[in-house]
Amino acid sequence: MLNLLKITTPAFLELLPPEVADQLIAASVLMKYSNGQLIHTRGSLKPGLSIVHKGGAHVGVNGIDGTFVMVAALGPGECFGEFTLFTQLPRTHDISSIGESQIYQLSQHKFDVLYQREPSISKALLKTTLMRTHVLLEMLDAIRRLPILERTAKVLLSMSYSLGGSNVLRGRQDELAFTLGVTRISLGKALKELSHLGLIETGYAKITIPDRVQLSDWVELNCGA
Amino acid sequence: MLNLLKITTPAFLELLPPEVADQLIAASVLMKYSNGQLIHTRGSLKPGLSIVHKGGAHVGVNGIDGTFVMVAALGPGECFGEFTLFTQLPRTHDISSIGESQIYQLSQHKFDVLYQREPSISKALLKTTLMRTHVLLEMLDAIRRLPILERTAKVLLSMSYSLGGSNVLRGRQDELAFTLGVTRISLGKALKELSHLGLIETGYAKITIPDRVQLSDWVELNCGA
DNA sequence: AACAAAATGATAAATATTTTACATTCCAAA
DNA sequence: TTTGGAATGTAAAATATTTATCATTTTGTT
Incomplete structure (x- = not known):
């Protein structure tokens, strides 16, 4: 998935010792959502932590005009809503279900009790949050x-790191274009140039990185620092 | 100061109960730095938390070509280096002193001991980090x-919130331009238009917001969601 | 195999932004 | 109070990007 916050950030649940993860799950309610169903609304004041069990969750903002601007897509093990637990501020994003999803919902109170008892929770939360901050700063x-060409190469490289063994990024060009802050047209030109350079191969809703080392070298050389 | 991460984010030290802040300070070493002196180097593997006591700290990246790209400027009470405490990764930024500064340096070990004992530390850290993430996402x-005009208005409004009583933002236009990701020229045009609209007044290295409510209304109307 | 929907490719005109260059204004130190 | 550096203002040419269309390719479904 061509998605910003997924780059290199490990899932919250995976950072917890298994017994602590089990406690969190035991204290929460497993809710089921249908495709596209709204899970939380921007502006809502009800705090609580959510953890994706199955399926996924779109994080974004629904514009007044009906448009939806995506910020991130979260998958199993990833969490959202932390912001509401520590700031007493209203929710900043709309969150809706990707496919038939199952989400653990944990109330502020139950979270607080566990948080007090298990320092590994704050550690895991801090780690994911700090990684997210880092990705956002980058x-x-x-x-x-x-420039667009370099930006594209750098982000593709980052994304490739979260791929494990595979070297194929799946997702539409217009998704990636939005992530990069450009139009699909401009991204298309950049992708074409990168494939002329032999750094990537484009396909239908996918981008292949034949040689990650080569791409990495190019990025290092052309993107500074 | 026209500085991204300073917008609306409360300083770490201020979020701690005074007695915990005192313990952190007691466990750390107060180091003094001269103007421009390097405090930490990108790539360094030595972990530790730093808290600004007096003066300030530039966070950024020194390019190969000698250029320095600023990410943030931190003031008293604000912290940096958290990333190294939780990720075991090398430092991602160069940090240098603004003016004659004094910085509390806390080793990973001493931090860990206090962290285990005082949950308020993780809470404060999470709060600052989550606020930073929020600002970055915005x-x-x-x-x-x-577009540049709307972007400028929105960021000026955000910055105005961290101003307290005053309504004057101090800083050079080229700083603000970088924060917004545009050239000084483009920013100049946007500022001119905003002042024609009566929303701001520009001065020498300062921008005044005569009526924050008016600016807020305009932003709400023109920047969606 | 045919077809429709989805995604990409490609083009030119319109627009936005940067670059370059220089003038002007402001501030602080001599 | 002068003066030089720092910051802003302005304008035109060069460039980059978007917008608007339409053609082509791919995929999955009849």
Whole structure:
């Protein structure tokens, strides 16, 4: 999936010792949602932590005009709503279900009790949050400093790291274009140039990275620092 | 200061109960740095938390070509280095002193001991980190979705919130331009238009917001969601 | 195998932004 | 109070990007 916050950030649940993860799950309610169903609404004041069990969750903002701007897509093990637990502020995003999803919902109170008892929870939360901050800073830096071609290469490289063994990124070009802050047309040109350079191969809703080392070298050489 | 991460984010130290803050300070070493002196280097593997006591700290990346790209400027009470405490990864930024600064340096070990004992530390850290993430997401969204004029207004409004009583933002236009991801020229045009609209007044290295409510209304109307 | 929907490719005109260059204004130090 | 550096203002040419269309390719479904 061509998705910003998924790059290199490990899932919250995986960072917890298994017995602590079990406790969190035991304290929460497993809710089921149909495709596209709204899970949380921007502005809502009810705090609580949510953890994806099955399926996924779209994080974004529904514009007044009916448009939906995606910020991230979260998969199994990933969490959202942490912001409401620590800031007493209203929710900043709309969250809706991707496919038939199952989400663990944990109330502020039950979370607090476990949080107090198990320091591994705060550690895991801090780790995911700090990784997210890091990815966001990198992205912001890329958008501000790098021309589209370099920006594209750098983000593709980052995304490739979260791929494990495979070297195929799946997702539409317009998704990636939005992540990079450009139009599909401009992204298309950049992708074409990168494939002329032999760094990637484009396909139907996928991008293949034949040689990650080669791409990495190019990024290092052309994107500075 | 026209600085991204300072917007609306409360300082770490201020979020701690005074007695916990005192313990953190007691466990750390107060180091002094001269103007521009390097405090930490990108790539360094030595973990530790730093808290600004006096002066400030530039966070950024020194390019191969000698350029320095600023990410944030931190002031008293604000912290950096958290990333190294939880990820076991090398430092991602160069940090140098603003003016004659004094920085509390806390080793990973001493931090861990206190962290285990005082849950308020993780709470404060999570709160600052989550607020930073939120600000970064807002900024990213603004850069991707909003034209320069709207983007400028929105960021000025955000910055105005961290101002307390005053309504004057101090800082150079080229700093703000970088934060917004545009050139000084483009920013100048946007500022001119905003002042024609009566929403701001520009001065020498400062921007005044005569009526924050008016600016807020305009942003709400023109920046969606 | 045919077809429709989805995704990409490609083009030119319109627009936005940067680059370059220089003028002007402001501030602080001598 | 002068003066030089720092910051802003302005304008035009060069470039980059978007918008608007339409053609082509791919995929999955009849």
